Amino acid sequence: MSKVFFSNSGAEANECAIKAARKYAAAEKGEDYYTVITLKNSFHGRTLTTLAATGQEHYHELFKPLTPGFVSVEAGNFEELVKTAEECKAAAVMMECVQGEGGVVPIGEEYAKKVEAYCKENNIVLIIDEVQTGNGRSGKLYSYMNYGINPDAVSTAKGLAGGLPLGATLLGEKLKDVFAHGDHGSTFGGNPVCCAAAVSVLSRIDDKLLDEVKAKAEYIHKELSGSEGIEDISGMGLMIGIKTAKPAGEVVKTCMENGVLCLTAKDRVRLLPALNIDFDLLKKAVDVIKKAAAN
Numbered sequence: 674m675s676k677v678f679f680s681n682s683g684a685e686a687n688e689c690a691i692k693a694a695r696k697y698a699a700a701e702k703g704e705d706y707y708t709v710i711t712l713k714n715s716f717h718g719r720t721l722t723t724l725a726a727t728g729q730e731h732y733h734e735l736f737k738p739l740t741p742g743f744v745s746v747e748a749g750n751f752e753e754l755v756k757t758a759e760e761c762k763a764a765a766v767m768m769e770c771v772q773g774e775g776g777v778v779p780i781g782e783e784y785a786k787k788v789e790a791y792c793k794e795n796n797i798v799l800i801i802d803e804v805q806t807g808n809g810r811s812g813k814l815y816s817y818m819n820y821g822i823n824p825d826a827v828s829t830a831k832g833l834a835g836g837l838p839l840g841a842t843l844l845g846e847k848l849k850d851v852f853a854h855g856d857h858g859s860t861f862g863g864n865p866v867c868c869a870a871a872v873s874v875l876s877r878i879d880d881k882l883l884d885e886v887k888a889k890a891e892y893i894h895k896e897l898s899g900s901e902g903i904e905d906i907s908g909m910g911l912m913i914g915i916k917t918a919k920p921a922g923e924v925v926k927t928c929m930e931n932g933v934l935c936l937t938a939k940d941r942v943r944l945l946p947a948l949n950i951d952f953d954l955l956k957k958a959v960d961v962i963k964k965a966a967a968n
């Protein structure tokens with residue numbers, strides 16, 4: 674990654690990546706190359722443009738018309754993506770490596786690599802949304818590193834400044850010079866307070882912390898697999914989705930009543946613990962989750 678633009682949220686980080694891709698594609702291929710392909714079940718934010726990018730109809734319903742130029746395809750169906758890219762004159766493909774709001778579903782290395790190779794061959798911009806998966810959560814600095822791919826743009830936010838509002842759009846070689854002065858900007862983006870928090874967070878995401886993230890994830894998987902009322906566990910690193918026999922909402926409620934904050938993602942219980950949670954606390958939390966899921 675060669676350059677970074679700082680904003681205030683994940684949605685804004687995605688808006689910047691989309692603008693960069695559209696400007697690049699229009700200059701390289703012509704103004705009718707503006708469509709961004711995203712995946713069904715994705716989540717990219719709540720502004721009108723990032724809602725359009727979000728491949729879940731129920732988020733769109735009350736807010737139409739949305740920004741045009743977005744189409745979503747089934748995750749994992751590479752042939753559909755290629756056909757759509759040809760038909761719609763794609764400017765970019767934008768996706769999460771693990772669909773967070775979509776049920777904590779990893780898209781898989783094979784599919785990610787195929788999409789990357791196709792984008793490279795056809796000069797289509799590849800944007801990876803690391804808003805939820807980034808900053809060490811996956812066990813690597815960014816989740817795409819687990820798949821060995823090289824995107825042209827990466828958006829991130831959430832944990833980046835440890836709870837203060839900061840979004841970042843990282844632009845690689847292809848896009849680094851795409852914006853001219855005045856093409857993009859933000860009053861509060863890159864403010865010193867939030868950036869100081871990000872410097873502190875990033876200085877702590879070292880190999881030791883990432884190894885701990887992997888060890889904690891392994892512990893959660895080992896403890897919960899086969900436990901009463903738990904049917905399946907998905908995710909990557911400390912981003913974990915649990916399919917429970919009981920409705921996920923019920924399990925989340927019981928967890929909260931017993932001091933563990935978690936949330937749902939589709940029909941799963943979603944865990945996004947602090948990466949530096951200590952093991953004693955993690956063990957207590959896992960016990961609460963086990964009891965909440967059991968009948």
Ligand SMILES: Cc1ncc(COP(=O)(O)O)c(C=O)c1O
Nearest residue numbers: 682683684716717718804805830
């Ligand atoms: C993958 C992904 N992208 C984008 C967003 C939007 O981020 P923000 O709420 O900071 O605008 C989210 C928020 O949940 C997200 O999970």
